[in-house]
Amino acid sequence: MTLRETQGSGVSVRTADAIRQESEHAAHNYHPLPVVVESGEGAWVTDVDGRRYLDCLAAYSAVNFGHGNPRLVEAAREQLGRITLTSRAFHNDRLAPFVAELAALCGKHMVLPMNTGAEAVETGIKVARAWGYRVKGLAADAANIVVMAGNFHGRTTTIISFSDDPDAHEDFGPYTPGFRMVPYGDSAAVAAAIDEETVAVLVEPIQGEAGILVPPADFLPEVRRITRERNVLLIADEIQSGLGRVGATFACDLVGVVPDLYLLGKALGGGIVPVSAVVGDSDVLGVIRPGQHGSTFGGNPLAAAVGLEVVRMLATGEPQARARLLGARLHERLASLVGRGVVALRGAGLWAGIDIDPSLATGREVCEALMRRGVLAKDTHGSTIRLAPPIVVEEADLDWAVDQLEAVLVELRG
């Protein structure tokens, strides 16, 4: 963003200065809204000029439990005073309870802790391939993995190799081979893509970055049936959809599906530290032996202490119930906007993808208008915006956010 643009939108000198300095020295791999956040509490953030905004993105669901969640901050603070990093050359006393309780939350036996979501995806790919060679008995380098069109699994070179989003993919080759893409939601295409050398199907149970796309209700159960029948692993990327967002622990729960591997991240770190994990049973995760995979920071005591507290909050079922209840409210309110500036609405729990009538405005323009009214949201793919406030949001605040969207649409429709 140039200075002229920031001045044109009537922002303060402090905000303009911060944006100009960031724009000059931070690589332009994002296009942020012109708001400079200084602090946050619960579902609200405050900018450098003291203006408050309802955070309806929640850092892409990494802040499911709210900014500065007292229980999570306390767990982090206590751990900061003890020890933060040991490396896994030694044991640390926070890792054992974290992995045991996370495995139990997932109904699985074993956890491989990492840091970012992309690392969890990379780890899942490595585990599936090693399982293919060591358990399924495939010839070296023969393994293939079935992935979905429209996927978003992160930004590493292997992951973007199988992205069909040109922005994510183009000019970053040569690409990692071994992936085949099928249309999302098409279980017959999944069945047709699987051959003797397929080790896994990698799927987001709900596609987040693609615009909160919910597949047909029989898709995942069918993929589960097919993968079981063909001795192929089902890997669910629940990095954004998991850990309470959809009104259940996992989006897979909504359709009664249990994958072989869960990929987790984002909210697992409570919005405080990056924490990710691959969770499965020992017949799969057990294929990784000492020295074959790792991370300097993965499983560190600070991450484990915060992750453990996140797991304990989810083990009560309360965040899931709240997301279910508030989500029903949100979707009911949003449904009244369909035909009044909204052309389509999707989602589950406290997670909504809203297609704005493209003749009215782009998603970006709607998000800018919402920002001026005190609501922070993020557009995706042209005219879609998504709402995903922290699960701790108050019902009245949620209603107010929908009121602001309604007002923006009324303005646009003239």
Ligand SMILES: *Cc1c(COP(=O)(O)O)cnc(C)c1O
């Ligand atoms: C965000 C996301 C990732 C990548 O996580 P990072 O922590 O940004 O690397 C992977 N998969 C899904 C579904 C995501 O939403």
